[in-house]
Amino acid sequence: MQKTDDGQHAHKKPPVLEVRDLVKNFGGLRALNRCSLKVAEGTITGLIGPNGAGKTTLFNAITGFFQPDSGRVLTDGQDITSLPPHGVFNRGICRTFQIPREHGTMTVLENLMLVVPDQAGERFWNCWFRPELVHRQEREIRDRAMEVLDFVNLTHLADELAGRLSGGQKKLLELARTLMAEPRLVLLDEPAAGVNRTLMKRLSENIEYLRRERGITFLLIEHDMDLVMRLCDPVIVMSEGRRLMEGHPEEVRNDPHVLEAYLGGQYGAA
Structure with missing residues (x-):
């Protein structure tokens, strides 16, 4: 609860995205293990972790491509867990894919x-x-x-x-396609993968502009730690299907468990 100037209580605005205790199993493999996180409106939130940590599975569960075995997904406090992909899209949540899915013959x-x-x-x-x-x-x-x-x-x-198009141009096209939907939240799956530095700089500048000038919120999976540390705040670390920690880039950068498990010590403090 927050207090207004006249002393009355006002409800705090719910996050643009909230994930509560999501579980997703594939046979004997638990890809999401009671995963919970929140994404605040107007942020560029980074999602990092090793391969197999459950990041893309989480994106698929949020956007309706996978139905979780249990748990909930909410946007602005409204439950969207059971919605199909087009239903999530109609709520203003768009995503890109690690491998672009353009219509190649168009x-x-x-x-x-x-x-x-x-x-x-x-x-x-x-x-x-x-x-x-x-x-x-x-x-x-x-x-x-x-x-x-x-x-x-x-x-x-x-x-x-x-x-x-080249790989980098296809990533820009994916971003352009999401903008045509006038989204409130964009989920980016490894936007830097296969992109040269020139196009990556352009893409990251576009993301920052859209957050700043149009109020679009971003949640992005990325293995390029330089990009994450420069562009994202906060940064969420996933491990074994759940959130390990969350913090400002410098907190994540200097956390000994993250350094040891995910960054290999190369981003530690000098």
Whole structure:
């Protein structure tokens, strides 16, 4: 509870994402072991840990790709545990994948235009009886998509087939596709993997701008510790399917258990 200026009690705003005691088993393997964490609105929260710690499984459970065996996922205090992926998407939660999932035989521009839900042209009768509506909406979506491509510096590739992009360009395209959905929370799965330093700098600058200027919250899985320490606050460490610790980058950087188990001591204090 928080007190207002007149002394009255006001309810504290719930986190944009809360995970409570999630459990997910695959046969005899427990990938999530009563995992709990919170993501505050307007943060770039890092999620680190060794391979097999359960990070991507957690993303899949949050976004409806996996149904947990027990536990809850909440956004703004509302339970979304049982929602399918499109239901989570409609709540303003978008994600990218470690391996980009672009529509390779469609152009970069078409990949973005496809994201917008409930387009009039999706109903065939509108094409016959309301063609003006369909054309007007397509122009608006196209203009918006071009603005997003300009933001991620992919305008020059608008008419290129998405399957022909480099790995780094595909990561930028993934970010652009999430922006077309106007998300409140974006889950990024290893955005730096396979990306050269120039494109990674551009991607990280875009993420910081979107947090600062548009209020988008980010939760990102990443193995590039330099990027995590520079971009994320707080940082959550996972181990064996649950949260090991959470803190500011320097706290994580200097925690002896994290240094020994996950960072190999190379990021310790000088």
